[in-house]
Amino acid sequence: MSLGHKWSAWLCAAVVATSGAASARQPSAPAKAGARMQQPFTAATVVERAKALAARPYQEPRSTLPEAYRTLSYDAYRDIRYRNDRALWREDGLPFQAQFFHPGFLFPVPVVVNVVEGGRAQAVRFSPDLYTYGSLVKPGPLAQADGFAGLRLTHPLNRKEHFDEVVSFLGASYFRALGQGNVYGLSARGLAIDTALPTRPEEFPAFRELWLERPVPGVDRVVVHALLDSPSVTGAYRFTLIPGARTVMEVEATLFARKAVEQLGIAPLTSMYQFGENDRGTFDDFRPEVHDSDGLFVWTQDGEHLWRPLQNPAHVNVSSFRAKGPRAFALLQRDTDFRSYEDLEARYERRPSAWVEPVGDWGSGTVKLVELPTANEAADNIVAFWVPDAPLTPDAPLRIAYRLHWGAESPWAASGSVVTATRVAAGETAGARRFVLDFSRSPRPGDGPVEAVVTASKGQVLHTTVRPNESSGGWRATFELLPDGGAPVELRAYLRRDSETLTETWSYLWIP
Incomplete structure (x- = not known):
C-alpha cells in the first residue's frame, strides 16, 4: 500500500x-x-x-x-x-x-x-x-x-x-x-x-x-x-x-x-x-x-x-x-x-x-x-x-x-502554550518508559503552581513532574508509563493552573 x-x-x-x-x-x-x-x-x-x-x-x-x-x-x-x-x-x-x-x-x-x-x-x-x-x-x-x-x-x-x-x-x-x-x-x-x-x-x-x-x-x-x-x-x-x-x-x-x-x-x-x-x-x-x-x-x-x-x-x-x-x-x-x-x-x-x-x-x-x-x-x-x-x-x-x-506561521494566534518537543527514553522504574514534553512560553502568564494532567488508556502513569524551562521560558513536563502487557497505549497530557487549561492537549500512541 x-x-x-x-x-x-x-x-x-x-x-x-x-x-x-x-x-x-x-x-x-x-x-x-x-x-x-x-x-x-x-x-x-x-x-x-x-x-x-x-x-x-x-x-x-x-x-x-x-x-x-x-x-x-x-x-x-x-x-x-x-x-x-x-x-x-x-x-x-x-x-x-x-x-x-x-x-x-x-x-x-x-x-x-x-x-x-x-x-x-x-x-x-x-x-x-x-x-x-x-x-x-x-x-x-x-x-x-x-x-x-x-x-x-x-x-x-x-x-x-x-x-x-x-x-x-x-x-x-x-x-x-x-x-x-x-x-x-x-x-x-x-x-x-x-x-x-x-x-x-x-x-x-x-x-x-x-x-x-x-x-x-x-x-x-x-x-x-x-x-x-x-x-x-x-x-x-x-x-x-x-x-x-x-x-x-x-x-x-x-x-x-x-x-x-x-x-x-x-x-x-x-x-x-x-x-x-x-x-x-x-x-x-x-x-x-x-x-x-x-x-x-x-x-x-x-x-x-x-x-x-x-x-x-x-x-x-x-x-x-x-x-x-x-x-x-x-x-x-x-x-x-x-x-x-x-x-x-x-x-x-x-x-x-x-x-x-x-x-x-x-x-x-x-x-x-x-x-x-x-x-x-x-x-x-x-x-x-x-x-x-x-x-x-x-x-x-x-x-x-x-x-x-x-x-511557517499559524493562521491563528495561539490561545495557550504548544508542544515544542516530545522525547522518549528508558524510565527509572523497571520496564517503564519516560516521556519528556516541552511546552512553549505561555501567552497568558500567571502565578501559582502548574500541574500536568496525564492519562493513559492502559498501564500506570508514574512520577509526573512539571518545572519551568529557563532556556525557553516555557515548561517541561515529565512522566513515566509502566505498560500493562504488550498492547498499544493512548496517552494524553496537558498543563493547568487550578481550573485553567494552559496548553494544547498532547496525544500520543505508545506501541511497546
Whole structure:
C-alpha cells in the first residue's frame, strides 16, 4: 500500500530548476493556446462535466505517448526542462506566469490544460519547442502529445523582481504550494478514497483536465479549475490561489458518486516522516531528524487544540479523532530550527506546514491519521484527512469548501502554550518508559503552581513532574508509563493552573 510517492516533490523543483525563475524584466513570447476551438466557460462548466461523467461507466484513461516516453528513467525525465522564455503570460506584465510539465515517466497520461479568458476556454497546445531535451533523453524531442503532465504557477513571492514557483499540480490529484521562504515539502490531494482500509485497495482519483483563468493585472490571486475522475467518484474543483507570507488556497468542490464509497477522505494532506526526536528508530544518520512534517494538529468545535507527534511505525497505524464541525486540522512542520536537521540540501526546516480550515458546517465526522512504515525519505508515508459520517451516494452530490494555508506561521494566534518537543527514553522504574514534553512560553502568564494532567488508556502513569524551562521560558513536563502487557497505549497530557487549561492537549500512541 502506498499513500503517495515523492517523485513529484523532487520533480516539481528539479525538472525545471536549471532553467531558473522567470524575471519580470525580460519579456519573451509566451506559450500560445493551440488551434482547438474555443469553448464557452463559466464556473458551472466543470460541475456539469463532472455530473455528466458520473452518469457514465468509468473508463480507464490510456496513454498515447510513445513507449520510449512512458519508460523514461528518473534522470532522463529530469533532463527535460521547460524553457523559461516560453512561460505563459511572460510578455503581458501579469502577476503570474504558467509553465507546463512534460508528459512521460510516472505521468504517462496527458492532462488537457485550458486557458480561460473573456468567458472562453481554449486548450494549450503541446509543442517540443516549449522544452529543452538533455543528452539523457535518448528518444529526443517528443513530436506531439494530447496535453501535459501538469502545470506550475510562478509569482514574485520572495522578491518583486523575481518570479518564484508558488504552486504546482502534478500527478493524480496531487498539488502543493509555498509560502514565503519555503521549499517544497508536504502535498495536498483533491480526494482520498479507501486509504489504509484492510478490506480494499486505495483508489487514487486524478485530475483529468485543468482550466487556468487569465490573471487580472495588479491582483495577486489566480484561479485554477480541475475535473476529477476515478472509478467511484467524479468532482469539480475551483482553487483560488492567494500568495503571500502564508499562501492561501480557497477550495470549492462538488463531488458526484458513481457508486457508494466506503471511506471518503476530504481535504487530504500527504507528507513524509522518517525519524525525529521522539522516534529515531534504528537509522544510522548524522542528521538529528528527517521529516517534512512532525505532527498532526486538530482544533475541535469546542475549542480543544490537539497535538499528535508523528511516528514511523513498524506496522500501519491508523488513528481517529472524532470532531463534529472541526475548526481546523493540519500537518505541521512545527520545528523550524536548522540545528534540528543539519541538512544543507533538503532544508527540512523550510518545509511548509499546511492547515485545512473548513468553510461552513462540515457536520459530524472524524479526522484520520495514517502512518506507514518507511525505510527512507523518498516516499510519503503520512496522510491526514476528514471522513464525514454522512456517506457519499450516487443520488446526492456533496458540496464542500475549505481554505488551505501554506507556510511557517499559524493562521491563528495561539490561545495557550504548544508542544515544542516530545522525547522518549528508558524510565527509572523497571520496564517503564519516560516521556519528556516541552511546552512553549505561555501567552497568558500567571502565578501559582502548574500541574500536568496525564492519562493513559492502559498501564500506570508514574512520577509526573512539571518545572519551568529557563532556556525557553516555557515548561517541561515529565512522566513515566509502566505498560500493562504488550498492547498499544493512548496517552494524553496537558498543563493547568487550578481550573485553567494552559496548553494544547498532547496525544500520543505508545506501541511497546
